[in-house]
Amino acid sequence: MGAALTRYRVIAWIVGVVLILLVVVGMPLKYAFDNPVVVETVGPAHGFLYMIYLVAAFDLSRRADWPLKRMLLVMLAGTVPFVSFYAERRVTAWLDRPVTRTPEPVAS
Structure with a gap:
């Protein structure tokens, strides 16, 4: 799952920077200076990169066995400026946290 997390983190940062x-x-x-050149070039790039972000988030969510709601929220994070950075930190914290499991009772 480490490679899937790395892929997600990299594309989350790229999508976040391009969206900003x-x-x-x-x-x-x-809209203020009637010069659409940045929107015309960066807009399609963001759309393409966002699709890669969706694939990376889906892959990671399936490997981590997230509930559907969490997966959808992480996927939507790439549509709001600055939120992909927050989501990337949260996802990393969720997956880097050591898993504490209750020991199985021993059958006699």
């Missing part, structure tokens, strides 16, 4: 670039730089340029 699109929203913070591209949108103001397009």
Whole structure:
């Protein structure tokens, strides 16, 4: 599961940076200065990268056996600026936490 987590973390950061670039730089340029060049180039790149993000999040969620709600929330994190960074930290914390299991009772 370590490789799936690494793949997810890398693509979460990439999607987050590209989305911030699109929203913070591209949108103001397009709507305030009538210059859509950043939106026209970064927008499709974000869409493609977001699909890779979805695949990585799905792969990780299946390997970690997450409930459907958690998987969907992590997948949606790539659509809101800055949230993918938060989700990446939370996911890493969930998966790096040592698993504590209750010992099985010994049959006599």
